Amino acid sequence: MSNRGMLIVLSGPSGVGKGTVRQAMLEDEFRDFHYSVSMTTRKPRPGEQDGVDYYFVSKEEFEQEIANDGMLEYAQYVDNYYGTPMKYVNQTLDAGRDVLLEIEVQGAMQVRDKCPDGVFIFLTPPDLLELRNRIQKRGTDDQATIDKRMHKAADEIKMMENYDYAVVNDEIPNAVKRIEKIIEGEHLRVPRVIDLYKKMIGD
Ligand SMILES: Nc1ncnc2c1ncn2[C@@H]1O[C@H](COP(=O)(O)OP(=O)(O)OP(=O)(O)O)[C@@H](O)[C@H]1O
Ligand SMILES: Nc1nc2c(ncn2[C@@H]2O[C@H](COP(=O)(O)O)[C@@H](O)[C@H]2O)c(=O)[nH]1
Numbered sequence: 001m002s003n004r005g006m007l008i009v010l011s012g013p014s015g016v017g018k019g020t021v022r023q024a025m026l027e028d029e030f031r032d033f034h035y036s037v038s039m040t041t042r043k044p045r046p047g048e049q050d051g052v053d054y055y056f057v058s059k060e061e062f063e064q065e066i067a068n069d070g071m072l073e074y075a076q077y078v079d080n081y082y083g084t085p086m087k088y089v090n091q092t093l094d095a096g097r098d099v100l101l102e103i104e105v106q107g108a109m110q111v112r113d114k115c116p117d118g119v120f121i122f123l124t125p126p127d128l129l130e131l132r133n134r135i136q137k138r139g140t141d142d143q144a145t146i147d148k149r150m151h152k153a154a155d156e157i158k159m160m161e162n163y164d165y166a167v168v169n170d171e172i173p174n175a176v177k178r179i180e181k182i183i184e185g186e187h188l189r190v191p192r193v194i195d196l197y198k199k200m201i202g203d
Pocket of ligand 2 (some may be wrong): 012013014018038039042073074075077082083084102103104105106107108
């Protein structure tokens, strides 16, 4: 047992609203958690900033990071690599701070193997039609990419059984409240509280 921060993994199909909910949680200032910026070979969308939304790298750079054992997890998703740089996550957890990963399901399962004491939350859409509407309304993907993402979504939703919690993102404030409640509850689990006391008494 250690005094590490809590690793929170938020997954769910593309377009369900993970980024929107994460942003709302940050604005809510509910809890001091740190977002792990992922690395990707996808091209930036208009308005996306390197080092803020993603670290945008070439395929060669990404593969070099894998070869260097620099990734906590990674996956290929609709023609691109996506992954979590390990260094930031470890440093932040070691400093006793919570870290939020916003990743797809293949990567989440790798994290589950490596960090079984993480909290795994699956964000679901109210239904698949609404999911398609959200991706379409976002306006960042062409029709072929939307179809590929929707095709993936059906398989991803089947993976929900591997998560600790499912949260429906019907209305953003509701989804935020549900996730905050989960995190609060997880912080009150006895092994974590004992951990905190050990820290207080210097054990
Ligand atoms: N509860 C909601 N009701 C209606 N629209 C929503 C809701 N949550 C998010 N959206 C909208 O859905 C679209 C997709 O949201 P967002 O980009 O946050 O999804 P995501 O899951 O992070 O996607 P990706 O995994 O592809 O990055 C955005 O246009 C966002 O404004
Ligand atoms: N396995 C990982 N998946 C990730 C990571 N960062 C983002 N993602 C997921 O990829 C898809 C597509 O994202 P988009 O920005 O192109 O719409 C989506 O499900 C993201 O959650 C990561 O580091 N690892």
